[in-house]
Amino acid sequence: MQFPDRSTTPGGDELPRPARLDDVKGWFRPVDQLLFDWFLGHQRDHGHAGDLLELGAYLGKSAIFMGSYLRPGEEFTVCDLWDSPAPDASNSAEMDRSYATLTRRAFEANYLSFHDELPHLVQAPTSVITSRVRAAGCRFVHIDASHLYEHVHGDIRAAERLLTPEGVVVFDDFRAEHCPGVAAAVWGAVATAGLTPLCITGTKLYGTWGDPARVRAELLGWLRTRTDLWHGVEEVAGAPLIRIDGRRAEAPEHPRSRHRAEPVTDGAGADRSAPAPAAGPAPAPPHRRTGTPRVRRLVRDLLPPLLTRALVRTFRRST
Structure with a gap:
C-alpha cells in the first residue's frame, strides 16, 4: 500500500x-x-x-x-x-x-x-x-x-x-x-x-x-x-x-518512516510552504557521527529552547 x-x-x-x-x-x-x-x-x-x-x-x-x-x-x-x-x-x-x-x-x-x-x-x-x-x-x-x-x-x-x-x-x-x-x-x-x-x-x-x-x-x-x-x-x-x-537514557531504534518530509505539528499552524526535502547524500562514515548524541544532550540541557532547536536542526543537516 x-x-x-x-x-x-x-x-x-x-x-x-x-x-x-x-x-x-x-x-x-x-x-x-x-x-x-x-x-x-x-x-x-x-x-x-x-x-x-x-x-x-x-x-x-x-x-x-x-x-x-x-x-x-x-x-x-x-x-x-x-x-x-x-x-x-x-x-x-x-x-x-x-x-x-x-x-x-x-x-x-x-x-x-x-x-x-x-x-x-x-x-x-x-x-x-x-x-x-x-x-x-x-x-x-x-x-x-x-x-x-x-x-x-x-x-x-x-x-x-x-x-x-x-x-x-x-x-x-x-x-x-x-x-x-x-x-x-x-x-x-x-x-x-x-x-x-x-x-x-x-x-x-x-x-x-x-x-x-x-x-x-x-x-x-x-x-x-x-x-x-x-x-x-x-x-x-x-x-x-x-x-x-533516565536522564542519560539512549532511546531504542525508532519506527522508520517511509517519507522524507517536514513534521506535522497540527492541523492549523503547520508550515506547509516548504517542499519535502530532496534525498540527501549517502550516509556519512561512522567517524563523522562520533559524539553527536552527547553534543545534542548537552545542547538540550544547557541552552534556551529556541536556540536549542536551531542548533539541533543544524546538527541534523550536517550529519
Missing part, C-alpha cells in the same frame, strides 16, 4: 509527513521509549497476547511507537477527542489551554507515515471506551488523556476492566505539578483499588492488577544491564517500587 509524502486536510491544504519519530511533536522521553519496548517485548517473549489501547494521543508519537508491537490477530485502539467538543466545561478549558490546535487529520498523517493502516480510532471522551473495547482483552494500556481527577479516576476503572490478568497500564503525568488530579487518582487506586506500581520514571508510572513478582524480577535483571539507566528499589504501600532515572 502506497502513501504520498503529503496528505490533505478536509479543506484541501497539504499536511507534510514526518521523516522520523523525533519529528512528531509530543512528549515521549527516551527512558519511557525503552520501558515501552521492554514491557511490550516481555509480553511477546512470554506469549502474552492481547490488544493495545491508548487513551489520549495528541499527535501520535507514542501511538506510532506502540503500533510497531501489534501482532497478527490483535487490535490497537486509540481514543481522543481531537477536534471534537469536550464533554464538560472543565475539560473544554483544559483542551483550549493545552491542545487548541490538535486535529485528528494531523494524527492520521503522522501515523500513516510509519504504518500501513490506522489503528481503530475512537473520537470521543474516554468515558465511552469500555463500550468500544472488549473486557479483559488488552495487554497494554497507555493513559495520557484528561488530567482532571474525575476523568482520570474513570480511565483507571476502565483500564482495570479492559486489561488481561497480567496486563500493564501506564499513566502519564502522575507527578507533574500542573495536574495534581492525575496523582490523586493514580495513588488513590494504589491505596484502595488493588493497583500495584511496578516502576516509575520522571513522567510515567507503570502498574498492574496482576501478580507483579515475575515481571518485577525480570525488569530488575534487565535494568542491571543498562549503564544509561540508574535504578533503585523502595518499599511503597507494602510492595517494592522500582525508581528509574
